[in-house]
Amino acid sequence: MNTRMFKTGDILLMVGVAAIALLFTAWQNLSVSPGGQITAVITQDGNLVEQIGLNDLKAPASIEINEPIHQVILAENGRIRFSESDCPNKICVKTGWLNKPGDRAVCTHSKVIITIVGDNKEVDTLAY
Amino acid sequence: MGKSKRDAVVVILIVNAILISLMELIVPVPIPVPGVKLGLANIITIIAIVFLDLKDVLVIVFLRCIVVAVLSKGVTALPFSLSGGLLSAMVMWLVYKKMSYLFSIKGISVIGALTHNAAQIAVAWLILRETAVLYYLPVLLISAVATGLITGFVSELTAAEITRRGIFSNTGEEPGDVN
Numbered sequence: 001m002n003t004r005m006f007k008t009g010d011i012l013l014m015v016g017v018a019a020i021a022l023l024f025t026a027w028q029n030l031s032v033s034p035g036g037q038i039t040a041v042i043t044q045d046g047n048l049v050e051q052i053g054l055n056d057l058k059a060p061a062s063i064e065i066n067e068p069i070h071q072v073i074l075a076e077n078g079r080i081r082f083s084e085s086d087c088p089n090k091i092c093v094k095t096g097w098l099n100k101p102g103d104r105a106v107c108t109h110s111k112v113i114i115t116i117v118g119d120n121k122e123v124d125t126l127a128y
Numbered sequence: 129m130g131k132s133k134r135d136a137v138v139v140i141l142i143v144n145a146i147l148i149s150l151m152e153l154i155v156p157v158p159i160p161v162p163g164v165k166l167g168l169a170n171i172i173t174i175i176a177i178v179f180l181d182l183k184d185v186l187v188i189v190f191l192r193c194i195v196v197a198v199l200s201k202g203v204t205a206l207p208f209s210l211s212g213g214l215l216s217a218m219v220m221w222l223v224y225k226k227m228s229y230l231f232s233i234k235g236i237s238v239i240g241a242l243t244h245n246a247a248q249i250a251v252a253w254l255i256l257r258e259t260a261v262l263y264y265l266p267v268l269l270i271s272a273v274a275t276g277l278i279t280g281f282v283s284e285l286t287a288a289e290i291t292r293r294g295i296f297s298n299t300g301e302e303p304g305d306v307n
Contacts, residue, residue, distance in 0.1 A: 009227065010235030021266040028263070046256075084250065105261065111156050111256060 028102070038101055038116050040080045041074060045111040054078050054099075054116075069110050080114060081105065129296060134227060137296060138184050145172040145192040146199075153200055153280075164271040167241060169196075174237060174283035177221050181294045189213045211251050212244040217245045229274055233287065237280025241272035242279075299301075 042049040042063065050063055057077045065071040071092075072084040079099040082092040087109035095105040103117030129160075149169045157166060169192060176185040190287040193213050199292070220240040223231055231239065245268040290296055 005232065007232045007235060010232055010238070013235055014277075015233070015239060016272050017238075017269050023130035023270075025266045028266075037160040100267060102263075108252075108256070113256070124291075 010100065037119050038078070038099075040098070041115045041117055043113050043115070049112070052105060054080060065110065065112055067110075071107065071110060071112060073112075073114065077106070080116070082114070085110075134184070135182065137190060139258045141172050141176050142179075142188050142191050145169045145188060146195050148172065148193060149196045150200065164275070166275050167244065168282075170216075170237060170240060170244075170276075170279045171283045171286065172262050173217050173240070174233060174280070175290070176218065177217070178283075179192070179226050179290070180232075180288045182218070182221050186214060189217045205254070207252050208248050211246040215247045216243040227285055232280075233284040234280035236305065238273055238276030241276030241279070242269070243301040245269070259260055265292075296307055 012020070015029040038053045038054050040054055042051070044065065049065070052061065052063075052075050052092065054075060056077065057075060059075075061075045063073040063075070063085070065073070071082060074081055074083040079097045081097045082095065082105055085093050085107060087107055092105050092107035092112070098105055098114060098116050101116050103116045106116045107113075148171070152166060152168050157164075160256055172192075173185065173189055176188050190210070190213075193206065193209045197203055197209060201209070217240070220236050220243075224233075249262070249265065249268065266295050
């Protein structure tokens with residue numbers, strides 16, 4: 001067994017996977033155009049909890065989720081985030097502010113997901 | 129390999145896989161992306177694939193996932209590690225048996241890492257019912273190539289060394305097979 005050699009399949013595989021990853025990233029970035037109306041969609045376990053337009057928000061709004069754990073979502077003009085959560089690792093809070101279409105914060109513990117949707121139709125089809 | 133020796137090897141590999149998984153949790157890996165880990169227990173899976181048959185490989189992966197889930201991550205992580213572990217073991221076994229002319233062990237390890245991540249994304253999608261998890265795909269693809277290469281290198285060296293020293297080959301008396 002030669003442990004220093006790559007076989008043909010190895011190289012093709014790695015180049016192929018790298019190409020797919022690059023194409024996927026490029027497609028994601030190109031299909032999201034900045035500007036326009038943005039809306040935050042909050043779902044829990046796939047069900048819609050609340051939908052907030054972030055462009056015409058006069059005062060900061062907070063949404064509380066009490067089941068199965070206590071979480072606070074804070075919406076300001078043009079941005080939204082998880083501000084408090086009782087989940088163990090707090091990845092949702094550490095995600096920080098979401099402000100452009102395609103941004104997402106996910107809490108796997110409570111199954112709450114915040115998604116930003118733009119008025120661009122392509123983004124909507126990509127997201128749902 | 130006689131039956132008693134093979135059973136001993138299976139037990140040794142299970143215990144090693146558990147220890148490696150737990151050690152990996154203790155030592156923090158400086159990768160700034162959540163969810164990415166080296167998957168060092170994959171080394172044991174590959175060694176099992178090279179020297180044992182599919183049934184033993186699946187027993188090793190199954191028991192390792194259960195023990196590690198109970199001891200560390202909790203049972204909620206079990207569907208993720210079981211689906212990823214078993215599926216990637218089966219795919220790696222198939223590729224090793226049928227397509228070794230095309231892929232070295234490094235390539236097989238990368239395929240295993242890719243299958244592992246794909247299975248986890250599928251389970252995450254089933255649990256969350258959200259296509260959001262697909263956004264994670266590029267990250268997991270690239271990390272699978274990197275981590276698969278690292279574990280593949282180690283596995284290939286280890287498997288070559290085991291073959292060279294004849295550790296798993298059937299030399300010497302086996303107490304269980306005397307009669």
